Amino acid sequence: MANSTPMSASEFQRVAERADAMQPFLAMEIMERAFAMERDGARIAHLEIGEPEFRAPKVVVDACVQALVGGETRYSDSRGLIELREAIARDTRRRFGVEVAPERVIVSSGTSPAMLMVFSLLVDPGDEVVLGTPHYPCYPNFIRYCGGVPVTVPTDARAGYQLEAEAVREVITPRTRAIVVGSPGNPTGAVQHAETLRGLAELGLPLISDEIYDGLVYDDVKVTSALEVSDEAFVLDGFSKRYAMTGFRLGYAIAPEWALRRLQIMGQNLFISPNRFVQHAGIAALEHGGDAVKEMRAAYQERRDLIVEGLRGLGFGIPSLPEGAFYVLADARRFGADSLALAFELLERAHVGTTPGVDFGAAGEGMLRFCYAASEETIERALESLGRILPELEERCAGTASATEREPGASSGTS
Template identity: 30%
Template sequence: MQLAKRVQTLTPSTTLAITAKAKALKDSGHNVIGLGAGEPDFNTPTYIVDEAKKAMYEGLTRYTPSSGILPLREAIARKLLKDQGIDYGADQVVVTTGAKHALYSLFQVLLNPGDEVIVPTPYWVSYPEQIKLAEGVPVFVTGEQENQYKLTKDQLEATITEKTRAVIINSPSNPTGMMYTEEELLALGEVCIKHNIIIVSDEIYEKLIYTDTPHVSIASLSEQLKKQTVIINGVSKSHAMTGWRIGYAVGRKTIIKAMTNLCSHSTSNPTTISQYAALAAYNHDEEEIHAMVESFNERLNYMYDLLIKLPGVTCIKPQGAFYLFPNVKQAMDMCGFKDVDEFSTALLEEEQVAVIPGTGFGAPENIRLSYVIKKEQLQEAIMRMSRFIERHAKI
């Protein structure tokens, strides 16, 4: 049986492949330290779980509108007004089965065959695959390490063609943890307005920031940029709710209506109980979020200080998310590995440390390390990495 061409071109998730191999080693008795996780190691706050239980006991277990329950969409609109000063109506919000599904649905309603989407590298692994599934074309632009891996105005201007439909801005970034400044966003926005380019603003890590500079949504900078932007977000990272699968998209009514219609024929609606759980998350104060961010910041500082001492490893200190994205090109050369995939596989097999090779993010000289584990494990992981490099490089 021949499968559809659209799935034959898909690249398997690097993150999931490494995670699966690490799990197999762990299940066979190896002491594996996983630095590949893309989720907080905190439990979902109790007040959210309690509200989900309450919803179940009250019989709130039936279908909801495809766009999500009205109270949740109103709560999301209030959140955006409070956090970013952007005024949206509930009819400009669609709740989805995770932020990943919001992105998938958005590309499905935006793109016609051959339409181009500008994807700055390094990128989150699913962006190009979702674009291809919508019969679009991902156009990669390298974010240089010297510029904190961020897309510049000149790069954007030079890449736009008559087929360009959208550009993705992910701030804070997965995998780099870098954030765009207001000035950088205004410069990029000026180009997008000039060429009538849709801005896909992935803001899923907006609450996980470790600098005094606040997160800025490009949609907040002008009324015109608000019209050009579709914000993607959710509760997965901010409220430790990855498994609840609640995300959302906010933007023009025409786009949101189209996404809602598409969802009505795909998922019907996001899980009802999860919607009430997310409503509780947005109707509560952010004390638990602050505690989680403080813990991640402590771990970031601890791991970063250890990491930059490794031979042949350089790293820009991230400003948000929960990843470090070191360049290991020199270490690979010292150790005789032909590429980062071979380096990462050997590290897992020999020292039982699971990292994500940068090839899946469009960055073949880097690896992604998640620091959402205990400090003792972070220390042990870096010690094993040091031993691994020194052994192969014969330092």
């Protein structure tokens, strides 16, 4: 008979280090709390999550339904339907003038699985990955999940949040395995200049470039793809943001030749294939969704101006207009130093969802991120509701600050 010594409860419930290494995604935590409040009857203005309030374009929904009804319900090639991979290659040529063979496109159920596969491909335990901060929360979480170490380089709002090669070079060690850059960036909305990307590519490390917000840029700003500066870059992209298709779950990686077989094997094992009928929606988006994207972009530009003016009027600090994506990262310190506590208080009391800046790294503490892909009506309701509660928070914050000043030992030189 097998030795059946029972495990203690703590042994039984021990989780692997990689699961423990992941931090909560705070934008999702706020959204999930907001959903619970909505189930109890509250009306929430969702400015926390990076999600267009627009419906997906009609051509996209029609193509998806048609594919579903037409029996496109089986597995596909693990790397995606060749028709979609070809359409993505054509779209990449159209947007950036870069020729990419369709074989270099690996389709996935959202950009997130593609991101997981690329980090899994490159990062061994103990490897370091460099990224600018403030940053998209999942980058360090995925790096840690793979046993790696995220190494952050501060970027400066006044310098357009550029991830300068010189600053990156200073933190490179023999364990550095890759550099991550996002442009247009979440949460800053900043676009990395062509020379910034060129400088990063010249550092001779794999460049992972998250371009999911390309196409959502304002005032005629031009986005450079990492593919324009390096054949060896890993590009992450998807349909969630540009085409308002968050719930479809469709994304892709464009990878260098040498990585393709490994990514294919990972995709076969981890996911088998992306949703087949959703891939038909993706083809329709690329072929017929251009006008819808133009309309949404024009609306976002107006909403950006509306929310920036409104937030400034309420006392938030916004050093410069975001150039792309649909976020504004605002200095909220006069209302509360702890961004997580502040975001939850605004949700509970004002029924406004925002993302705490600390989600984007220590550099984001004291800030709140507002998403302006919500409708104009939602944005106006949120501003009005914030206006009713912020003066009280500001007063409380000022009171706390002056009480701290009065505390014995708080002033310099007395201890």
